[in-house]
Amino acid sequence: MSQLSLPLAHLQTEPHHAHLATRDRLQALLQEDFDFQGQYAAHATHNLHPFPAKFPPQLPRRFIQALTQPGDVVLDPMMGSGTTVLEAYLAQRTAVGFDIDPLARLLAQVKVTPLPLDQTARTAAEVVVEARTALAQPDAVAQSLDQRFNPKSRDFIHYWFPVQSQLELAALIQAIERVESSTIRACLQLAFSATIITKSAGVSLARDLAHTRPHKVKEAEWRSPIGLFEKRVGQNLAAFAAMGWTSAPTQLEAGDAQQLPLPDASVDLIVTSPPYASNAIDYMRAHKFSLVWLGYPIEDLSQRRREYVGGEALDDFSFEPLPDYTAEVVAAVEKADPRKGRVLHRYYSEMTRVLREMRRVLKPGTCAILVVGTSTFKGQATHVQHCLGDVGQALGLDLVGIAERRIDRNRRMMPARHGGKTGSQIEERMHEEYLIGFQKPAYVRCLN
Ligand SMILES: C[S@@+](CC[C@H](N)C(=O)[O-])C[C@H]1O[C@@H](n2cnc3c(N)ncnc32)[C@H](O)[C@@H]1O
Incomplete structure (x- = not known):
């Protein structure tokens, strides 16, 4: 894929001062060290229940503190165990979160609800x-x-x-x-x-x-x-x-990040980490072990699993057109393995809808940070960070920067290597991940 070059943004913004200041701040933030290796991450209610691929609390905290004020609305549309929403709550921001997974919603809700x-x-x-x-x-x-x-x-x-x-x-x-x-x-x-x-x-x-x-x-x-x-x-x-309870309001619901029940221009910051492509971390496959006891019939859970972003089911799926660079990446995978290529196209289609919703709900001039891992499909790199940057730009978001961080594998639960296989793709792909920083333009002028 080395012959591919990133496309030029086809939208340009007409920034004003506040917008520029925010952009500069995000750009500077993305230069910081986000590894947090060995740092304590179990404060407050962060560790009530295991959850795979949580990001460290310090990560959303840094963006929340630098890019928002108390009272501002911080959204995580795929909140998982609720790391962003808990940090937003602790920092007196209005924490808004959605997840399609019932266990994620229960976990996030319990984390921010005071108890006698x-x-x-x-x-x-x-x-x-x-x-x-x-x-x-x-x-x-x-x-x-x-x-x-x-x-x-x-x-x-x-x-x-x-x-x-x-x-x-x-x-x-x-x-x-x-x-x-x-x-x-x-x-x-x-x-x-x-x-x-x-x-x-x-x-x-x-x-x-x-x-x-x-x-x-x-x-x-x-x-x-x-x-x-x-x-x-x-x-x-x-x-x-030991929790530092605050009076910050929260709105945590079951919901699909591709269709958020939020008004336009109502959010001050998004910090989120979408699932990996191709079910690399299959949340429902694990969560059904306890959800079945909590009253969810097993066949409903299996059906629900098909709706998670990054799933592999292709029947009745509605694909989105992809911008050129991303379409080329998908085509290269499709050439090596047609089905895998379609699965990747599904992922970028779902993420197109997620990013479109993120753009809609953000206030003009505010930012979204996506934390993503990349992977290799049939020997072809999927370049997830560049593709999502490409998709976001095609939807009219400004791509401010992409930063890399090392994952602390001792702390973070990621898919393990099985069968003594060395150098497996899963192991390789999960040592680092990327922070993609977007800003919603304050004013948009279309150059095309
Ligand atoms: C990588 S995890 C998020 C982890 C989170 N950052 C944390 O620290 O716990 C991705 C989450 O996306 C959720 N998800 C998958 N498809 C979704 C959808 N269509 N709408 C909302 N959430 C979805 C999964 O259930 C999972 O909880």
């Missing part, structure tokens, strides 16, 4: 007692477990969870569902979920869940879900106790 700590601790202890009492009659719990799930969900649970774990989880979730306060219930659901989705060994027979390429082990040392739940509630309550 003593009452939550008491309720958690009662939940544990209720679950243990129910387990004194295992047949009744087994029966309730069968009634709770439809056949597909039941098969899934029987396949992936040891029988004793199934019983404990069923007794626990039923006790949690009886909790009256929705705030406390959400906090306990999250602790429950964190016994299943873990960095290493959880209570299912799936391994590498947080790396999102689950594989089943035949045997595993049994770990009591109730014991893990108690431990996780204790850890999370300690985080809540």
Whole structure:
């Protein structure tokens, strides 16, 4: 792809002073060091639940502090675990976030919702007692477990969870569902979920869940879900106790970044990291392990998975025309592997719609920062950072700069290498990522 050259922007702005100052500030920010290697990242409620490919809190914080004022609206349209929205909240900005993933929404919401700590601790202890009492009659719990799930969900649970774990989880979730306060219930659901989705060994027979390429082990040392739940509630309550609560408003919803329910020109800053192309991190594949317990039928979750940005399903997909440079990158991949090329075209089509929405909701003169990883498809580099820069420019955003940062792999959960394969593409592509800085023009004059 080295013969490709980046296209010239075909839109030019007529800046005024404030606009220029913001542009200069963003340009200078992009020169800073964003590696944050070894720096503490678990403050406030950032670590309530594992989540793959979180970015470090220092990253959104730097842009929020430099580019917005208290009260301004900071948006993350693909908020994931809520790193941007939590940092916006802590900095007294209005935090607005969307995600298509129900677990992401639950997690982000719990992170910014104040809790009555003593009452939550008491309720958690009662939940544990209720679950243990129910387990004194295992047949009744087994029966309730069968009634709770439809056949597909039941098969899934029987396949992936040891029988004793199934019983404990069923007794626990039923006790949690009886909790009256929705705030406390959400906090306990999250602790429950964190016994299943873990960095290493959880209570299912799936391994590498947080790396999102689950594989089943035949045997595993049994770990009591109730014991893990108690431990996780204790850890999370300690985080809540140390949290610097503010009065900043938040608006966190389930939603599609390709169609944001926000008015035009209503946002002061966007900091976001979209998924990788081609399901490199498959959120739903991992999250369904706890969502099925939280009441989502397994077939609905599989259907929903097709709607995530970066998915591989191509039937009935509505493709967008791509600007020249990006179209050339897609064509090169398509030549090596037609299906992979179409999957990449799907990704850039979805990101076209996301960037179009971002441009619409930003106020004139304000900025969006996208953090992206790139990858290799069939030996062809996908140049994600340049393609998204290209797509953004074609939509009328100013591309202010692209910076590179090294990922701290010791901290960040990324897809792991399997089978002792060295130099795998996944490993190679996940050592660094890129920050793409855009500004929405204050005034636009079309040169074409
Ligand atoms: C890389 S993660 C974001 C991680 C986040 N920056 C953090 O620190 O936790 C990408 C997120 O995009 C979400 N996503 C995928 N498709 C989406 C869509 N169409 N609309 C909104 N969110 C979507 C995924 O569910 C996932 O949570």
